[in-house]
Amino acid sequence: MNNQSNGKSRLEMNRHMNKERNTNGMSRRQFLQTSAASAMFLSLGGVRSFAAPSAGTPGNSIPWVTLNNGLKMPRLGLGTMTLTGDVGVRCVADAISLGYRLIDTAMIYGTEVPVGEGIKQSGIKREELFITSKLWKTDMGYEKARKGFQTSLDKLKTDYLDLYLIHRPSGGDWKGSWKAMEELYHQGKIKAIGMSNADFAQMDDLMANSEVKPAIHQIETHAFFQEGKACDYLKQHGIQMEAWAPFAEGRHGLFTNNTLAAIARKHNKTVAQVCLRWHLQRGIVAIPRSSRKAHIAENVNIFDFSLDDSDLAAISPLDLNTTQFPEWS
Numbered sequence: 001m002n003n004q005s006n007g008k009s010r011l012e013m014n015r016h017m018n019k020e021r022n023t024n025g026m027s028r029r030q031f032l033q034t035s036a037a038s039a040m041f042l043s044l045g046g047v048r049s050f051a052a053p054s055a056g057t058p059g060n061s062i063p064w065v066t067l068n069n070g071l072k073m074p075r076l077g078l079g080t081m082t083l084t085g086d087v088g089v090r091c092v093a094d095a096i097s098l099g100y101r102l103i104d105t106a107m108i109y110g111t112e113v114p115v116g117e118g119i120k121q122s123g124i125k126r127e128e129l130f131i132t133s134k135l136w137k138t139d140m141g142y143e144k145a146r147k148g149f150q151t152s153l154d155k156l157k158t159d160y161l162d163l164y165l166i167h168r169p170s171g172g173d174w175k176g177s178w179k180a181m182e183e184l185y186h187q188g189k190i191k192a193i194g195m196s197n198a199d200f201a202q203m204d205d206l207m208a209n210s211e212v213k214p215a216i217h218q219i220e221t222h223a224f225f226q227e228g229k230a231c232d233y234l235k236q237h238g239i240q241m242e243a244w245a246p247f248a249e250g251r252h253g254l255f256t257n258n259t260l261a262a263i264a265r266k267h268n269k270t271v272a273q274v275c276l277r278w279h280l281q282r283g284i285v286a287i288p289r290s291s292r293k294a295h296i297a298e299n300v301n302i303f304d305f306s307l308d309d310s311d312l313a314a315i316s317p318l319d320l321n322t323t324q325f326p327e328w329s
């Protein structure tokens with residue numbers, strides 16, 4: 001396990017967490033190690049099926065994907081990092097009114113309360129929504145994970161989560177956390193569990209030794225860091241890949257990139273829409289964040305066009321094959 005936080009003082013940890021809140025600049029845990037190529041197939045820990053949302057709701061314009069435990073998840077959602085307070089409440093309510101059903105939050109973002117309030121204001125039934133939260137690294141270990149989970153539920157004002165992820169397994173007893181999450185999964189308090197920012201060795205370890213296999217892996221993925229190897233690995237193991245920072249937060253000039261702009265012009269779409277369509281066509285769930293209703297609407301308007309082979313071929317060489325968030329590596 002690549003352990004970046006071991007040995008850090010509480011002060012350093014707090015500084016680290018504050019920086020995370022303030023800069024949006026979380027990097028993924030790098031998939032540095034080649035997979036040990038554990039060719040095992042998933043043995044699902046307790047396959048269960050869950051009700052799909054009822055037909056005819058606006059959210060159904062966004063396609064849903066079936067995860068490895070039978071749970072259905074929207075293929076596009078709203079990211080909420082930095083959307084704190086009233087802004088967060090408004091964005092979540094706006095997104096739901098525009099058809100979003102997947103909302104991604106995390107304890108460390110400080111957005112669980114506004115997400116809960118936005119959901120309440122939306123008037124949409126809880127069971128129509130797909131809510132993700134994440135266990136931060138200060139809550140690693142069996143007991144702390146159980147408490148951390150309950151705190152997230154309380155803040156979100158809900159009695160279950162659709163998806164709960166280990167946010168950053170870079171220190172502490174993350175396997176104890178996984179054990180707690182497996183129990184909560186079996187109790188029906190979490191419908192799917194997964195990882196974020198794990199490396200290949202950690203994923204191999206979970207595949208080989210856990211009772212409930214991860215349904216999701218959420219990692220930094222965008223045109224400048226395409227994560228082809230991770231994509232292949234996750235497909236091979238039946239784990240749904242989810243992209244954080246699907247726009248690289250606009251870093252490296254993503255929104256003005258000439259190649260992406262030319263493709264956008266060709267389809268009469270925007271660069272943001274081209275990026276999200278590219279994620280969709282790669283089979284990756286994306287959770288773009290926006291604080292503006294116009295952008296939230298633009299980002300969900302990607303289901304009426306397709307990128308063709310020449311577009312995909314043009315995007316491929318944009319890959320810099322490295323994180324755009326080096327401060328978190």
Ligand SMILES: NC(=O)c1ccc[n+]([C@@H]2O[C@H](COP(=O)([O-])OP(=O)(O)OC[C@H]3O[C@@H](n4cnc5c(N)ncnc54)[C@H](OP(=O)(O)O)[C@@H]3O)[C@@H](O)[C@H]2O)c1
Nearest residue numbers: 026079080081244245246247248249272288289290291295
């Ligand atoms: N698991 C992890 O470690 C991890 C790490 C980072 C993020 N995440 C999750 O992933 C989500 C998304 O990643 P992110 O927030 O880092 O960045 P992102 O979604 O790649 O980019 C957000 C930026 O894009 C802009 N934007 C959004 N839509 C736009 C549009 N249509 N046109 C132009 N600009 C647009 C936003 O500005 P405006 O507000 O002005 O629209 C904002 O500045 C997060 O919110 C969080 O939920 C997870």
